[in-house]
Amino acid sequence: MAPRQYNAKNNNIKKTNKDSKMKTEAKISRVSARVTPSVYNTLTEASEISGATINQFLVQAALEKAYTIIEHENKIKLNRQSADHLFQIIENPPKKNPKLAKAIRTYKQDM
Numbered sequence: 001m002a003p004r005q006y007n008a009k010n011n012n013i014k015k016t017n018k019d020s021k022m023k024t025e026a027k028i029s030r031v032s033a034r035v036t037p038s039v040y041n042t043l044t045e046a047s048e049i050s051g052a053t054i055n056q057f058l059v060q061a062a063l064e065k066a067y068t069i070i071e072h073e074n075k076i077k078l079n080r081q082s083a084d085h086l087f088q089i090i091e092n093p094p095k096k097n098p099k100l101a102k103a104i105r106t107y108k109q110d111m
Contacts (some may be wrong), residue, residue, distance in 0.1 A: 031059075031062075033058075043057065043058065
């Protein structure tokens, strides 16, 4: 049975399917923000200087900040001693113990 969606405008329940959800998701999403007049003026001035609309400027600035945050979060942070130790283990891995070897065989068989 197809999922149902309530339409508050005319109090109807209509059937929906995955295709209609996919089409909805494919539409461009909207982001808005309320700011003080001084913040708006600063953003407007910066967007004009960069030759972009205020929306283009805001999206680009937000994306740059988002990428920076994501990149920072995904980095592995090691001090020099830990990094040297990690590289040493990578270059000279310890021998597999019997339990590890068995676990690897079991894992490969289950795959």
